[in-house]
Amino acid sequence: MSNIKDLEDRCSDILGPEAVLSDEPSRQFYGRDWIKDFKPNASFVVLPSTTEQVQQVVRLCNERMVPLVPSGGRTGLSGGATATNGEVVLSLERMRKILEVNQIDRTLRCEAGVVLERIQLEASSRGLYFPVDFSTRGSSQIGGNLATNAGGIRVIRYGNIRDWVVGLRAVTGAGELVELNGSLFKNNTGYDLRHLMVGSEGTLGVITEATLRLTTPPKDVSRVLCGLSSNDEVLPLLAFCRDNLRDLSAFEFMERRALQEVIHHRSLRDPLSQAYPSYVLVEVELNWPGASEQLENTFGEAYEKGLITDVVVSESVAQAQELMNLRDLIGETLSSHYTLHKNDISVPVPSIPAFLHELHAAINEKYAALRAVVFGHVGDGNLHVNILKTSGISDTDFWKACHEADHTVFSLVQRYGGSVSAEHGVGLLKRDFLGYSRPQYQIDLMRNIKRAFDPLGILNPGKIFAAC
Ligand SMILES: Cc1cc2nc3c(=O)[nH]c(=O)nc-3n(C[C@H](O)[C@H](O)[C@H](O)COP(=O)(O)OP(=O)(O)OC[C@H]3O[C@@H](n4cnc5c(N)ncnc54)[C@H](O)[C@@H]3O)c2cc1C
Structure with missing residues (x-):
């Protein structure tokens, strides 16, 4: 019996046959990510339901020296979750439980396969807020978001997802179960291994659980679309907004063609009177009584100073959403056409x-x-x-x-x-x-870190740098 067939049978014994997929459509589906640049060639796919099952699979792969690709929502745009070389794909999609929401320290603990939007909705149903947001919220998973240190449109106010992770549970490439930082907000006991796992793209460990920080939701938001005479006006406007708006939460830039393609291909109404060489979409949280007036005055003054050539301020939730759609739909529209x-x-x-x-x-x-x-x-x-x-x-x-x-x-x-x-x-x-972007000595340090977590190089070999 081949090594791979034997491994598949052992996984089937542990996870149950319904959680091991080796048919061609499944190998194709789970073997690639959103960019589709790389030809999938997965050996088979496993769908564990618990951290203990993840650990057993990782240990089996170590015993048989078979590489493993951790897989989330596969919305990544860099081929991180692709299996091109006979790897086993380990999908977290069955690990989708919200385990606890703690109102006192404002944290949410969940399994790694929960999609981002569910976390946002769960927080919102408790009167709280998870601010990390981007357009794949409906399909990317929290494990994938953490493994890529996801950013998005509100980084200028809330930071990357790294800033929102309190603790992690993960299985290292060596098959060890590690609890990193639990639910502590202060813990200065040496290297913070949780932050090594964030952004490691599935090369150090499989994240199986996360404890995330939540915050107070904004009272209201308003969005403003500005037409600019050139790209050179973008930074003066950013500085002006930072000086004059208290709770600036997004500042998104679009060249003329990016926005006009969305308007044209989606048959949308152009909210401005004509096309401009450059656009900025601003989002501001309205958290205090005078915030709306401050917003109106700021953009009135920006117009008078010649920082912007045209402007529309959202006057309803629906209009604020319309303005955000113009930004959110650019990636998908360009890819489709x-x-x-x-x-x-x-x-x-x-x-x-x-x-x-x-x-x-x-x-x-x-x-x-x-x-x-x-x-x-x-x-x-x-x-x-x-x-x-x-x-x-x-x-x-x-x-x-x-x-x-x-x-x-x-x-x-x-x-x-x-x-x-x-x-x-x-x-x-x-x-x-x-x-x-990284000098050789830093790449060597990263390789050494990989060896410490994954001595046999089982996890996602060839991703970030060539296999050790
Ligand atoms: C239209 C579009 C817009 C996007 N906009 C943004 C944006 O604004 N900001 C942004 O940051 N990203 C953006 N992305 C990229 C992508 O959505 C994010 O990188 C997302 O965080 C990936 O999550 P995922 O669950 O789909 O991960 P996957 O694509 O499945 O995996 C990504 C990497 O993480 C690893 N991984 C997955 N799950 C785990 C786990 N549980 N444990 C360990 N490793 C794991 C994989 O091996 C892979 O290396 C966008 C993508 C698209 C298609």
């Missing part, structure tokens, strides 16, 4: 305008058949650089040109002291470009 190469990078906030100038100049000069369309969470320096295929180039030549253009973009990112992955992780997609 174009052959598209995505990049998620960050640069220091003050250098964004200069970076954008150089980026467009470099792409236009070297790659006449490519178009760069940029949008992103500009308040924290995070830009989504999308390269669109035009009709003047074949598919094959497009992907070849994109590969070359990646080096152009990442050299620029490096020169500006930026990161080749702001919030989507490294996975397989950015692995060969890691050196643009």
Whole structure:
């Protein structure tokens, strides 16, 4: 009997046959993530229901030296959850219990397979708030969110998900069950291993449970869409908003084409009177009695000072949602209507305008058949650089040109002291470009950390860096 068949049978004994899938559609489905750049080739899929079952599977894989890919909602955009090399996929989708909500210390404990939106709703039903939010809230899982240190639109006010994790339970690559920090808010007893697990993309351990911090919900929010005469106006407006608005919770930037594609393809109404070269969507929490007036006055003054050319302030919940849809739908709209190469990078906030100038100049000069369309969470320096295929180039030549253009973009990112992955992780997609952001000694340190958690290299080998 082959090693893999034997492993499959042992998993079946432990988890039950219904929790082990080896049919072709399941291997295809669970073997890839949202970007679909990598051909799936999973051996089989396991769906454990408890931490103890996860531990047994990890130990079996260690005994047989078979690699394992932890898998969440597979909405990742860097190939982190893909199984391309005969790995076993370990999906957390059956581990979806909310275990406890503690109103006194405002925490929520849940299994790793709970989708983000359920956590938001559970918090809200108790009069509390989980502020981490982005458009895959309905399908990405908290384990995947933690493993990628997810960000999103409210990072400027609330930080990344790392700031919201109190404790974790995980099974290391060696098969040890680790309880990291429990429910403590203060614990200075050496290295904080919980934070090593956050952002580790399934290479150190399988997260099976998380305790998350909750907070007070905003009383109300308002959103404002601004039309700008150029990308150069974005940072003066950011500084002005920071100086004048008390509870700024999002500051999203969109180039003309990003927003206009959504309006056109979704048949939506343009809330502004005409198209502008650049847009900013601002979200403000209205937590105190004078907040609405402050908002109106701030944007009135921004208009008078010439920081913005046009503006619409939401006047109802429905209109606030309409404005957010324009931002939320960009990724999906571009992907549905174009052959598209995505990049998620960050640069220091003050250098964004200069970076954008150089980026467009470099792409236009070297790659006449490519178009760069940029949008992103500009308040924290995070830009989504999308390269669109035009009709003047074949598919094959497009992907070849994109590969070359990646080096152009990442050299620029490096020169500006930026990161080749702001919030989507490294996975397989950015692995060969890691050196643009991390010097070799840091990559070596990361490899040593991996060896400490996963001595046989069972967990997600080849992701972040080449297999040890
Ligand atoms: C349209 C769109 C918009 C997006 N917007 C944002 C955004 O604004 N901000 C943002 O940060 N991301 C965004 N993303 C990326 C993605 O949604 C996030 O990275 C998300 O956190 C991934 O969660 P997941 O459950 O889908 O993880 P997966 O894709 O399943 O896995 C991601 C990585 O985590 C590992 N992993 C999964 N579960 C576990 C676990 N339990 N234990 C250990 N490792 C695990 C996997 O092995 C893989 O390496 C977006 C994606 C799309 C498609």
